[in-house]
Amino acid sequence: MMTDVVEHSSGPTVPEPDQPSVEAGDTAGARTGTGTGTVEPTAAARIVQIRERIDEIDHALISLWQERAALSQEVGVTRMASGGTRLVLSREREILERFRGALGADGTQLALLLLRAGRGPL
Template sequence: MSTSTDPAAQIDALRGEIDACDAQIIELVQRRVAISQEIGALRTASGGTRLSLSREQRVLDRFRAALGDDGASLGMMLLRQGRGRL
């Protein structure tokens, strides 16, 4: 972080860091969606179901454990991005 004592400059620098984090998050979500859709297509092509509820529950549990109830909501949003609404 900047050593400037000007709060406006510090805020601008921190917002720049947030913008960089957001860009990385967006890139990772797009990658996750593509991977999830590929898995769904492979499962369907091999005669399986499009999704695995037990796998989805493990994902939600992991997000909840790391981030609380909002984490579970985030995990559900990511699942919907990859497979669509049920």
């Protein structure tokens, strides 16, 4: 599980004595601003809402990643069982270009990870 890290130029901060520390999963603390990086209630509440949506997106991405990898593995097994090649490099280049065009250099890295998840390391 990843946690948020807040860096300040003055170094790490320690909660004030009258502010309770927040344990993992403590949503009450998140509602009061603790763990959101701000003590302003409206901003803290909005951050909690945004993070909830981010968590939903993360779950969807994980599910889609797993589905994509399984489908890609099935394509490879089917292709090899019919006498085809293990890889189709033109298809991999097409995927790399699609992601690079949409997301830039990070897209290329993401595509490489997706391809590896589906076919395994080269």
